[in-house]
Amino acid sequence: MSECLIHPRPAGPGKAALARFASLPTSAVSDSMRRLVGAPGVLPLIDQCRVVGPALTVKTRPGDNLVVHKAADLARPGDVLVIDAGGDTTRAIVGDLLCRYATSREIAGIVLDGAARDVAELGELGLPVFARAISHLGPYKNGPGEIGRAVSIAGMTVRSGDVVVGDADGVVAVPAAHLDTVATAAEALLRAEAATVAAINDGNWDRSWIDASLNITWFESKES
Numbered sequence: 001m002s003e004c005l006i007h008p009r010p011a012g013p014g015k016a017a018l019a020r021f022a023s024l025p026t027s028a029v030s031d032s033m034r035r036l037v038g039a040p041g042v043l044p045l046i047d048q049c050r051v052v053g054p055a056l057t058v059k060t061r062p063g064d065n066l067v068v069h070k071a072a073d074l075a076r077p078g079d080v081l082v083i084d085a086g087g088d089t090t091r092a093i094v095g096d097l098l099c100r101y102a103t104s105r106e107i108a109g110i111v112l113d114g115a116a117r118d119v120a121e122l123g124e125l126g127l128p129v130f131a132r133a134i135s136h137l138g139p140y141k142n143g144p145g146e147i148g149r150a151v152s153i154a155g156m157t158v159r160s161g162d163v164v165v166g167d168a169d170g171v172v173a174v175p176a177a178h179l180d181t182v183a184t185a186a187e188a189l190l191r192a193e194a195a196t197v198a199a200i201n202d203g204n205w206d207r208s209w210i211d212a213s214l215n216i217t218w219f220e221s222k223e224s
Ligand SMILES: O=C([O-])CC(=O)C(=O)O
Pocket: 065, 092, 093, 094, 095, 096, 097, 098, 099, 117, 118, 138, 139
């Protein structure tokens, strides 16, 4: 027997707060948090990887997934399992069976600071899985671990109840206390970017900001 600490869950985001993130890209969300929050290197393993949902955090011993199975039993429909496996990439922490079970429990996705396997089957299953690496070496099932405490995913702190947004660019977690502020900023950013796209398409994107920010020295070429 090994230890598994299980912390109480926070209330989590309301439906309206979650809905605001449904179509926001990760890039706009992280830009709206001063470009300081992200999990570089934790990337989607399958195509069409888009997930939004409250985090249920898991800290597991690197190379071992016993507590991840426990967390899959405790998760609520719509949760994203956010697993800190210490960034270890030698052994897969999740694979086809665990992901099938997660899907049967309506878990929305998995974010893993570690490795996964059975990638072909995961593609067929369609569960959004984000991981640092792929490894065919399987996990041990001995524990210990912890469920529901703050974890670190490639340097990004995630707490249970934070909103996880994942897409083709990776994953970002928005602290539960800042959901409305970040969503409002991201929505404004998307409106501004849409205006820039229109200007590019019309051939009139104002480029004066580049020279305004640079102290340029031009060297004459010999030919001139
Ligand atoms: O053996 C494991 O626990 C991981 C795995 O491959 C699966 O869940 O299919």
